[in-house]
Amino acid sequence: MSLNGAFSEEESVQRIPIIVSGLEGYAEKSCGGWGFYGKWASHTGYRHTHGSELDKEGLQHVAEELHREQSPLCYLIGDEHKEFGWKKVRINMHGHVEIRLPQWADTSIKDALSSLGVCMSCPSNCYWVFPTDVELYQAKEVLEPLLQPNTRFADETDLARKLLENFPSSELGFRETQLSLF
Structure with missing residues (x-):
């Protein structure tokens, strides 16, 4: 580190480890700034x-601000720009109910969704779609645990469990139970 606390050119190619609220990550010098x-x-x-x-303290401060910005959000990601409402559950251009998971979504969430018949439709953007006969209100009812505020950094195994527990009491779960009786 130089005398002014900034990183030297040699150090800039290194990853600077950062932990925020138990979540590991790092910062890396990039063109015109820092990649977090x-x-x-x-x-x-x-x-x-x-x-x-930025020195290590400055990097840590930026990381904590990024965390603070996202902490109050729900687990699901919006589909549009923030100023247009960030719809969490929407009807896509093919008429399917669609959601978007974080890129870093855990397999427990993905497995839970798959077991409910929800399929990944776009791996690069982490979009998932419900079967064609599922209505928007039904999907929102099932997804209620993932739509709660302050769940962006919640334990994903716990969220997956809540999602699966919520399904039987939802209209979709009731419908599936009724159909299996025939």
Whole structure:
């Protein structure tokens, strides 16, 4: 580190480990600023910031701000820009109910959704679709545990369990039970 607390050019290619609220990640010098990597950085696990004169304390502070910005959010990701409402559950152009998971979503969430008949439709954007006969209100009812505020960084195994527990009491779960009786 230089005398002013900034990282030297040699150090800039290194990953600077950062832990925020138990979530591991790192910062890396990039063109014109810093790249932050970790769940706390964004729903993609990456966020770029401008400004190259940051020391370790400054990097930690930025990471904590990124975490604070996302902590109150629900687990599911919006489909549009924030100013248009960030619809969490929507009807896509093919008429299917669609949701978007964080890029870093755990397999427990993905397995729970798959067991409910929800399929990944776009791996690069982590979009998942419900079967064609599922209505928007039914999907929202089932997804209620993932739509709660402050669940962005909740334990994903616990969220998956809540999702599966919520299904039988939802209209979709009731419908499935009724159909299996015939």
